[in-house]
Amino acid sequence: MPAERMPHAQPSLLARPLRWATRWVLRFPGAVIGGGVLLALLALFATGICLSFHTSRLDLLNPDSGYNQRWLAYLEEFGEQDDALIVVEGTGRDDVVPVLEELAESLSHEPKLFQSVLYKKDLTNVRAKGLHFLSVPQLQQLDGMVYMAEPVLRGDWNQLGLMRLIEGSAVRLAPQANVPPEFREAAQADLMRLTNSLAAALDDAPSYESPWPHMAELSSGLSQLDSEYLLSNEGQLGFVLLALGSSENQFDPDSQAIDKLRRLIDETRQRHPEVSIGLTGMSVLENDEMRASQADMIQASILSLIGVACLFIAGFGGVRYPLMTVATLLLGMAWALGYITLVVGHLNILSVAFGVILIGLGIDFGIHYVARYMQLRRTVGDSETALIETASSVGPGIVTGGVTTALAFFTAALTHFTGIAELGIVAGGGILLCLAGALLVLPAMIHLGDRQRATGRVPETLPLEKFIQPLLRFPRHVLAITLSATALLAMGAALLDYDHNLLNLQPTRLESVELEREVLTHTDRSVWFGLSVARNRDELLLRKAQFEQLDSVDRTEEIASLWPERDEAKSQLIARIRQRLSRLPSDAPLIPVESPEKLEQQLAQTQSLFLGSDDASRQSRWRIQQVRERLHTLPPPQCYQRLSSLQHGMASELLEQLRLLRSMADPEPPRLADVPQPLVSRFVGKNGRHLLKVYARGNVWDMDRLERFVKDIESIDPDVTGHPVQTYYASRHMQQSYLHAACYSLLSLAIVLMLDFRSIGASLLAMFPLGLGMLQMFGLLGLLGIPLNPANMIVLPLILGIGIDNGVHIVHDYLRQRGSYRLSRSTATAVVITSATTMVGFGTMMFARHQGLRSLGQVLTIGVFCCLISSIVILPALLVWLTRHRIDGETDDEREAEEEQAEQESHVIDSSAAASPVTRWIAPRRAVAQDEPDLASTADH
Numbered sequence: 001m002p003a004e005r006m007p008h009a010q011p012s013l014l015a016r017p018l019r020w021a022t023r024w025v026l027r028f029p030g031a032v033i034g035g036g037v038l039l040a041l042l043a044l045f046a047t048g049i050c051l052s053f054h055t056s057r058l059d060l061l062n063p064d065s066g067y068n069q070r071w072l073a074y075l076e077e078f079g080e081q082d083d084a085l086i087v088v089e090g091t092g093r094d095d096v097v098p099v100l101e102e103l104a105e106s107l108s109h110e111p112k113l114f115q116s117v118l119y120k121k122d123l124t125n126v127r128a129k130g131l132h133f134l135s136v137p138q139l140q141q142l143d144g145m146v147y148m149a150e151p152v153l154r155g156d157w158n159q160l161g162l163m164r165l166i167e168g169s170a171v172r173l174a175p176q177a178n179v180p181p182e183f184r185e186a187a188q189a190d191l192m193r194l195t196n197s198l199a200a201a202l203d204d205a206p207s208y209e210s211p212w213p214h215m216a217e218l219s220s221g222l223s224q225l226d227s228e229y230l231l232s233n234e235g236q237l238g239f240v241l242l243a244l245g246s247s248e249n250q251f252d253p254d255s256q257a258i259d260k261l262r263r264l265i266d267e268t269r270q271r272h273p274e275v276s277i278g279l280t281g282m283s284v285l286e287n288d289e290m291r292a293s294q295a296d297m298i299q300a301s302i303l304s305l306i307g308v309a310c311l312f313i314a315g316f317g318g319v320r321y322p323l324m325t326v327a328t329l330l331l332g333m334a335w336a337l338g339y340i341t342l343v344v345g346h347l348n349i350l351s352v353a354f355g356v357i358l359i360g361l362g363i364d365f366g367i368h369y370v371a372r373y374m375q376l377r378r379t380v381g382d383s384e385t386a387l388i389e390t391a392s393s394v395g396p397g398i399v400t401g402g403v404t405t406a407l408a409f410f411t412a413a414l415t416h417f418t419g420i421a422e423l424g425i426v427a428g429g430g431i432l433l434c435l436a437g438a439l440l441v442l443p444a445m446i447h448l449g450d451r452q453r454a455t456g457r458v459p460e461t462l463p464l465e466k467f468i469q470p471l472l473r474f475p476r477h478v479l480a481i482t483l484s485a486t487a488l489l490a491m492g493a494a495l496l497d498y499d500h501n502l503l504n505l506q507p508t509r510l511e512s513v514e515l516e517r518e519v520l521t522h523t524d525r526s527v528w529f530g531l532s533v534a535r536n537r538d539e540l541l542l543r544k545a546q547f548e549q550l551d552s553v554d555r556t557e558e559i560a561s562l563w564p565e566r567d568e569a570k571s572q573l574i575a576r577i578r579q580r581l582s583r584l585p586s587d588a589p590l591i592p593v594e595s596p597e598k599l600e601q602q603l604a605q606t607q608s609l610f611l612g613s614d615d616a617s618r619q620s621r622w623r624i625q626q627v628r629e630r631l632h633t634l635p636p637p638q639c640y641q642r643l644s645s646l647q648h649g650m651a652s653e654l655l656e657q658l659r660l661l662r663s664m665a666d667p668e669p670p671r672l673a674d675v676p677q678p679l680v681s682r683f684v685g686k687n688g689r690h691l692l693k694v695y696a697r698g699n700v701w702d703m704d705r706l707e708r709f710v711k712d713i714e715s716i717d718p719d720v721t722g723h724p725v726q727t728y729y730a731s732r733h734m735q736q737s738y739l740h741a742a743c744y745s746l747l748s749l750a751i752v753l754m755l756d757f758r759s760i761g762a763s764l765l766a767m768f769p770l771g772l773g774m775l776q777m778f779g780l781l782g783l784l785g786i787p788l789n790p791a792n793m794i795v796l797p798l799i800l801g802i803g804i805d806n807g808v809h810i811v812h813d814y815l816r817q818r819g820s821y822r823l824s825r826s827t828a829t830a831v832v833i834t835s836a837t838t839m840v841g842f843g844t845m846m847f848a849r850h851q852g853l854r855s856l857g858q859v860l861t862i863g864v865f866c867c868l869i870s871s872i873v874i875l876p877a878l879l880v881w882l883t884r885h886r887i888d889g890e891t892d893d894e895r896e897a898e899e900e901q902a903e904q905e906s907h908v909i910d911s912s913a914a915a916s917p918v919t920r921w922i923a924p925r926r927a928v929a930q931d932e933p934d935l936a937s938t939a940d941h
Contacts, residue, residue, distance in 0.1 A: 014756070018395035022388050022443055029444035036441045040331050043338025051337070052346040053290065065416065067729040070721040074531055077685035083116075084261065085281040086240040087515055090274060093235030099272050100229055100238045106264050112245050113257040118678040119240040120229040123562070125674035130664035131574045132564050139573040142661065146580050149658070153580065160651050162643060163594040163602055165194055165211075170606045188620065191606065195623050201646040202630040202639070208649045212657060241678075244283055254287045280515040282528070282723060285506070289850070290349065292507035296848035297355060300857075303847075304359040307840035315464075315833040316370060324445040325366035331441060332434035333358050339429045344422055350794065351423045353853070354430055360841030360860075361405055361801065362434030364834035365398050368809060369438055371830040373446065383450035387443045394826075395439065397812035400756040402435035404749045404808065405801030411744035417730075417737035423794065424741065431801075465828035471873060472823065475881035482874045483772075490775040495782035499789040500703035500731045505852035529557075530694035530713045531722035533685070537565070540690040546716045547694050552709045554697040559683045560690045563670040571667045578665035581658055588651035596639045600631045693722075700724050703731070731790055738793040745800045753804070757811065766811045769875050770803030773867030780862050791852030792859040799863040802838060806831050806871035814879050821879040828872065835868035 025032050086103060090096045100119045107114040131139060151159045158164065172187035193211045200209040230239040244257040258279075265277050305326065313322050336358060340347065347354075372394035373386055380386040409431065412424025471478050506513040532547070534540035537560045544556050607624040610617040631639060672680060683691045696709040710728045713720045753763035777799065781788070813827040842864070845857030 014396040014399050015392040018391040018399070018439070019388055021439065022391040022395075025440055025444050026384050026387060026447050029447050032444040033441060033448070036331050036335075036437065039338075040334035043334050043336075043341070047337040047341045050345065051341045053352070054346050054348045065729070065733065067721070067725055070719050071726055073719075074533060074721050077533060077687060077689050078682075078691060079686075082243075082283040082286075083241045083281050083682075084244055084258070084279065084284050085519070086242070086261075086265065087278045087280065087519060088238040088240075089276045089278075090236060090238075093229075093231065095272075095275050096231065096235060096238035097229055099268060099275050099277065100240060102271075103240050103264070103268055103277075106268065107240070107242060107261075110260065113260055115243045115245055116678040116681050117240065117242045118230070118676075118682075119238070121679065122676050126562050126670050127664060129666040129668065129670045129674070131577070131661075131666075132567075132570055132669045134570075136567070136569055136573070139570060139577070143573055143577055146577055146658075146661070149654070150580065152654070153583070153658075155585075157589050157591050157651055160647060160654065161591050161594065162194070162198070162647060163599060166191070166599075166602050166606055169194070170602070170609060173606070173609045175609075188616070192620060192623065195603075195620075195627055197646060197650070198627045199623065199630070201642045202627065202634060206642055206645075208646070210653055211650060212654060254283055255291070258284060258287050278511055278515040280512040280519065284512045285516065288510055288512045289506060290352075292510065293349065293352060293848075293850045293853060296507075296845065296850050296853050297352060300841075300844040300848060300853070301355045301359060303844040304356060304841040307844065308359065308363050308837040311833055311836050311840060315367075315829055316374065320449060321370045321374070321446070324442060324449065325363065325370055325438075328366055328437040328442045328445065329359065329362050329434060332362055332437035333430070335433040335437070336426075336430035339433060340426050343429065344425060347426070348419055348422060350419045351426045353794070353856070354423070354426045356841060356845065357427050357798070358430045358434055360838040361431060361798070362438075363837050363841075364805060365402055365435050365438035366442055367834045367837065368394055368398050368401075368830040369442060370446075371826040371833070375824075375826040377450070383447050387447060391439070391443070393816065394809075394812070396756065397809045398438065399435065400752060400812075401801075401805035401808045402431060404752050404804045406431040406435070407748040407752060408745040408798070408801040408804075411748050412737070412741035414744050415737035415740050417734050420734065420737045420741060420794075463825055463829075464832050465823045465825045468823055468828060468872060468876065472876055472880045475877040475884070478873065478877040479881065482869075482877070486772050486776055486779075486870075489779035489783070492779035492782035493775070495785075496778055497782075497787040498735065499787040500706075505789060505791050505850070505855075507849040507851065509849065528696070528700050528723045528727075530696075530709070530720050530724055532692040532694060532713070532717045532720045534560075534690045534692060537561075537563075537690060540692050543716060544692055547692070547713065550712045550716070552697055552705070552712045554695045556695070557693040558690065559675055559679050560692075562675055563672060566669045571669065574665050575667040578662060578667060581662040581665065584655065584658055584662065588648065588655045590644065591647045591651060593640055593643045593647060596631045596634075596636060596643070599643070600628050603628050603631075694720070696724065703728075734790050735793065738796050742796040742800065745796075749800065749804050753808070756808070757815075762811050762815065765814075765875065765879070766804060766807035768878065769807045769810075769867055769871035770800060772870040772874060773803045773863060774799060776866035776870070777859070777863040780866070781859060784862075786855065786858055786862075788859070789852065789855060792856040794856060795860045795863055798842075798860060799867065802835070802864055803867040803871070806835065806867060807875060810871055810875055810879075814883075819883070821876065821883045823872075823876045831872055832868070835864055835872075839864045839868075 088096050088099045088103070090099070104117055104119045107117045131142075134142070146153075169187045169191040172183060173191070190211070193209075197209045197211040200207045230241070231237065232239070242261075244254050244261075262279060265279060269275075269277050309322050309326055313319055316322060333355065336354065340351075340354070344351075369390060373390040376386045376389050376393075377383065380389060406428040409424040409428035413421045413428075415421055415424075532540075532543055534543060540558060540560045544558060547553050547556050603624050607621055607628075610620045610624075634642070672684065685691065694713055696705065698705050700706050700709060706724055706728050710725050714725075749767070750763065753766055754760070757763050757766070809827055809831055810823075813824050814821050817824075839861050842857050842860040845853045846861065848854045848857065
C-alpha cells in the first residue's frame with residue numbers, strides 16, 4: 001500500500017493575531033514592562049484602600065433566595081446578633097460566679113468593643129411585680145389567706161398557736177359543719193401538714209417542716225423570676241454573652257474586639273488559675289476560620305512559589321527563565337487584585353483562595369511559553385524570531401487553555417450561590433490577566449534578556465519524553481492496561497460521600513471549635529438556634545407551646561412572658577393584698593405554748609373525726625396517734641421547748657412569706673423597661689416584634705439531625721430562620737451550584753475547543769484526559785475515604801480547566817506533526833511541569849490547619865495527578881495507535897540530513913556552560929530537532 005504524505009494541520013485562527021501582538025511587544029519591550037509594573041502598583045494601591053473582606057458565611061448566600069430573604073427580614077428587625085460566648089469552667093458555683101462578675105466588670109470598661117453583656121438575668125424589677133404572673137383564682141386564694149391572717153397582722157400572734165390551729169381544722173372537719181367538700185379536703189390537708197410538722201419537731205432528731213402550703217407553692221411558681229447567673233452543668237460551667245463592636249478596619253472588622261477580649265480573658269485566667277476560660281460563638285468561629293484560612297493561604301502561597309520555582313529551575317536548567325516567569329505571574333496577581341477591587345470590591349471565605357489558584361494555574365502559561373521558546377531558540381538565530389514563532393505555534397494552545405480555564409470559573413457566576421459566583425468572577429478574571437502577562441510581558445522580558453545572548457547559551461529542558469516514549473511503543477497494551485485500571489478505580493466512586501458538617505471543615509486545634517464541641521456535649525447552650533419572629537406576645541406564646549411539642553426541639557427561649565398583659569382585676573386584687581400587708585412587724589414574737597396534755601386531748605378529739613376506712617383516713621389516724629404518743633413519752637421541759645420552737649418557726653416563716661408576698665405586690669403590671677436592656681435587645685425588635693429562640697435536641701451540626709430539626713420547625717413557622725436554617729439550605733444550594741457550574745463549564749469548554757480546533761474529533765481528543773481523570777479521581781476519593789464537602793467541591797471547575805489545558809496542548813502538538821505521533825519534548829516537559837507545579841501549588845494546602853483547605857488540597861492533588869497520567873500516557877498512546885499507519889513522506893536523505901544537523905547542534909549545546917545539571921545527570925544531550933519532528937516545518941505555521 002503506497003504511503004501518502006500527511007497534509008499540514010490548518011493554522012489556528014489565533015496564530016496571526018498572536019504574531020502581530022508579539023511583534024508590537026518586541027518593538028517596545030521596556031515600555032511594556034514599565035507599563036505592567038506601573039499598572040501593578042496602581043492595582044495594589046487601590047487594593048489596600050478599597051478591598052474589604054466578608055467573614056460571614058451569610059455573605060456567601062444569594063440575597064434573593066427564600067431562606068436568605070427570611071434572614072434579611074430578621075436582620076432588618078433585630079440587627080446582627082451573633083453573640084460571642086465566654087465559657088468559664090470550674091469545680092462549682094463558688095469558683096465560677098466570681099469570675100463571671102469580674103469578666104463582666106472588665107467588659108463594661110470597653111463599651112465600644114463589647115456591647116449587650118449578659119452574664120445573669122437580673123429580674124429584680126420584674127420580681128417586684130411578680131403577682132401579675134399568677135392567675136385570678138390564685139390571687140383570690142392569696143387574698144383570702146391574707147384576709148384570714150389579718151388578726152395576726154393586727155398583732156394577735158396567739159392565733160398561730162398549735163392548739164388554735166388544730167381546733168380550727170377540727171371545726172371544719174366536724175360532721176355538723178356545713179362546709180363544701182373542697183373546704184373539708186383543704187382542712188384535712190392543712191391538718192395533716194400541721195401533724196407532720198409536729199411529728200418532725202418531736203422526733204428524736206428534731207427538724208422543722210413547714211405547715212404553710214400556699215406560700216411554698218407561690219415561691220416555686222415564680223422561681224423563673226429569680227435573678228440568676230447563666231450557669232449549667234450544676235454550676236460547673238458559666239457563660240457570658242456579648243455582642244462585638246466593629247472596628248474601622250473594614251477588611252477585618254471583628255478582630256480588634258476579639259483580640260482585646262482574648263487579652264482580657266488571659267489576664268483573668270492568670271488571676272484565677274482554678275478555672276479554665278475559653279471563647280467561642282458564631283462570630284468568633286467565623287473570625288478564627290477567616291484568620292486560620294488567611295494564614296494557611298499565605299503559607300501555601302509562599303510554599304507554592306518556592307516549589308514552583310524549584311520545579312521550574314529543575315525542568316528548564318537555570319534561574320533566568322523561571323524568575324522571569326514567576327515575575328510575570330506576580331504582576332498578573334497584582335493586576336488581579338486591582339480587578340477584584342474594581343469589579344467585586346471584596347473577598348469572601350471562598351474567593352480568598354484565588355492566590356493559590358493563580359499560582360497553581362497562572363504559572364502554566366509561562367511554562368508552556370518558555371518550554372517552546374527554549375526549543376525554538378536552538379534552531380532560530382535571534383530571540384525576536386524565536387519569540388514570534390513561539391507565539392504563533394504554542395500561543396494558540398496557551399490562549400485556548402487559558403480561556404477554557406477562565407470559562408470554567410466564569411460559568412460559576414451563572415449559579416445562584418453568591419460565594420461560588422464571586423469566586424468564579426475573581427478566579428476567571430485573574431486567570432485571563434495572568435494569561436495576558438504571559439503573552440505580553442514575558443516575551444518583553446525574554447527579549448531584553450536574550451537579544452544579546454548567543455544561541456548556544458540557551459539551557460536545555462529536562463528530556464521527560466524519554467521516560468514516556470518506551471511506553472508508547474506498545475500503545476494497545478498501554479491503552480488496555482490503563483483503561484482497565486480506570487474502570488476498576490471508577491467503581492470506588494460508589495463509596496464517595498458528601499459531608500455537610502461544617503465543624504469538620506474548621507481548623508484543627510482551634511479553641512473556639514473545640515469549645516463549641518464541648519458546649520454541645522455538656523450543655524444546652526449551643527451558639528446555633530432557630531429564630532421565630534412573632535407579631536405579638538400571644539402569637540409567640542402559641543408558637544412556643546407548639547415548638548416544645550416537637551421531638552427534635554430541646555427547649556425554647558423568650559422574654560415575652562416576662563410582661564403579662566394588663567388585667568384590671570389582677571391589679572385590684574394585688575393592690576388589696578399590698579394594702580393589707582402594708583404594716584408587718586420586724587420580728588415574730590414568742591407565742592405562749594399550751595400544755596402537752598391539752599394538746600394531746602385536742603389531737604385525740606380530732607383523731608376521732610377520721611372514722612372512714614379509706615387509706616387517707618387510716619393514714620391520718622396513724623399519724624395523729626404517733627404525735628400523741630410522742631407527747632406522752634417526751635419529758636415535759638423538752639416537750640415545751642420543742643413546741644415553742646415549732647410555733648416560733650411557724651410564725652417567723654409566715655412573716656417571711658408575707659414579706660415575700662408584699663415584695664411582689666406592686667399593682668403596676670410589668671413593663672418592657674423593667675427587663676434588663678441586654679435581654680430586651682436580644683428578644684424585642686425595633687418595631688416591637690418578639691423573638692423566640694428554638695434550640696435543637698442533639699448535635700445540630702449533624703446533617704441528618706439538622707434536616708429533621710429544620711423541617712420540624714418550618715412546619716410550625718414557615719418563615720423561621722437562623723443559622724441552622726441558613727446552613728441547611730446553603731449547604732445543599734452550594735452543592736447544586738457546584739454541579740451546575742461544572743455543567744456550564746463543560747458546555748462552554750466544548751464551544752471554545754470547537755472554535756480553536758474546528759474539528760469535533762480533535763475537540764473530543766482534547767477532552768479525553770479530562771473524562772478519564774475525573775473518573776479516576778472520584779474512584780480514588782471513594783476508595784481512600786475522602787468525602788466531598790462544601791470546601792473541596794470547588795475543585796470541579798479547577799479540574800475541568802487543568803484537564804482540558806493538558807489535552808489542548810497535546811492535541812496541538814499532535815496537529816503540528818506529520819506521520820506517526822511522537823510526544824515532543826517541549827510539550828511533554830511543559831505538561832509535566834505545569835501539572836507538577838499545580839500539584840505543588842495546591843498540595844501545600846494539605847499542610848493547612850483549616851480542614852476545608854486541607855481537603856481541597858487533597859482532592860485537587862489527586863485530581864491533577866489523574867489528569868496528568870491520562871494526558872501524558874493514555875492520550876499519547878491513543879494518538880500513537882490512531883496514527884500507526886500515517887507516514888510523513890520524508891526521504892532517507894532528508895531524515896539523515898536533519899539528524900546530522902541535530903547531532904552538530906547537540907555538540908555545541910554540550911559545551912555550553914548554561915546546560916542543566918539535572919539534564920546532564922539524567923540522559924546524554926540530544927539535539928532538539930532530533931526529538932521534535934515538527935521543527936522543520938515550524939516556519940510553515
